[in-house]
Amino acid sequence: MTPTAPKPPFYITTAISYPNGVPHIGHAYEFIATDAMARFKRLDGHDVFFLTGTDEHGQKMLHTAQKEGITPLALAKRNSDFFQATQDKLGISYDRFIRTTEADHYAAAQAIWKRMEEAGDIYLDKYEGWYSVRDEAYYGEDETVVREDGKRYSIETDTEVTWTEEESYFFRLSAYQDKLLKLYEDQPDFAAPRTRFNEVISFVKGGLADLSISRTTFDWGVPVPGSPKHVMYVWVDALTNYLTGVGFPDTGTDSYRKWWPADVHVIGKDISRFHAVYWPAFLMSAGLPLPKRVMIHGHLYNQGVKMSKSLGNVIAPADWVQQYGLDQMRFFLLREVPFGADGSYSHEAIVGRMNADLANNLGNLAQRSLSMVAKNCAGQVPQPATLAPEDHELLARTERLLEKSRAAYEVQDFHGSLEAIWSVLGDTNAYFADQAPWVLRKTDVERMNTVLYVTLEVLRIVSILVQPVMPTSASRLLEVLGQPEGEARDFAAIGTALVPGTVLPAPQPIFPKYEEPAAD
């Protein structure tokens, strides 16, 4: 093996979830996409740190806990554990599951606060307006209306509001407009996809008001340093988790120096502003390096309809795992929806992918070729003869998939990578039918061996490339292809062809077809 230059470390995060409920398919989507990215980079030889977790403070958590008669910490622990268990069930390969109630996070949040304060960007003022307790939000005069009962209501949410004045610390976000716009200009890939990024930019261009960043109306949060009656309001607390996760505030540690700044923050479109505006502003103020990219994914709809509790169409990730299988579910989510766009799912769409793409195109190709090898080649990788032009061509196309996938994953285009891979699988099925090794068996065994060998090679490379998306199934495929765990399954091994004579285990179907339960 020739020594290669070490590849740069890769630090990736999901948004941390608010565990005031249970995870749904949208959470799973983000976890799975981020996980695929992390696995891809590991297989490509990078050191990866993958952070995920839960954001546990705030009034809603407090209320829910009170309602249940438990402490907010107990609630947070219970629900956070459930989120973590769900991630484990989804095969998420996180390196740390962070909880904002952990001691090191308090230290980190207070440290970044102090840095921003020292930079002169935090000041004390009053926050006033029409406050809705239920919405935990302030509304402008124009966003409210006085009803017949003489009370004032929020127009948008139809909840009662009261005039409230609250002492609050503010962050001087207004001072960062130009710096942010320069950042966006200098780093056109700072946020993606472009349409989402444009929304962010136009928001910043429209002018930035200073941001209220503390609360005194409740105490379930990180105390503001030197001002204990204030707790930090959501964003300073939550966003800082990305720093806490790798060792901040101790900026001298190996961990911090190795991982920060993050390479990619994967988030949903609902929180793009916080990640693409507030977060870089906070970091600039604190004098810390900025993350390289904020990847904004879309939302998933149930047959085009938004998920909601009232409609009863919220899907629990575990239900899908049970019904379709984990890898099938992971594949569907990443193959069906271009990452960044909104997507839609339906039972029919999932079954279509499961059966057409997985069971038929990939699973059956493996089964038919491996069965022939088992029966006609003594269960060993056959010895190919001189390769024909069509063999070379197919293999070349397959080998190109590595570069294509790298380019796709670089911009979190999972869908693009999978599309390219399945296109080659289509070519391979056509090749197999065209070469007809079952005919060659009687006419030209040497050629049959070659065709089977080439087909196995395609399967080997495809299996390696598909590991980030379907870790378990890909592993089983590689097993039946005689590829032991470890180096042979890294991307670096893609150029190392199968060794003729390698003994292969008896083939067995890996991607079951979905059968509708008998209805009546």
Added chain:
RNA sequence: GGGGCGGUAGCUCAGCCGGUCAGAGCAGAGGACUCAUAAUCCUUUGGUCGUGGGUUCAAGCCCCACCCGCCCUACCA
């Protein structure tokens, strides 16, 4: 109100700076084959590329207006 995105075969969508751009996959139809998870392969179905104008030798691809869907934004009760 301002800004943006999308409206292409039944379904999901490709179509970059205008000139094989009328395409792919899935579904449907016909045929072939039998190695395989009744899988696979081949052929195939003709959709006025949202509507109406305009620019051009030439327009899904440019311009204008309009319709529909979605999103961002705004101190218009």
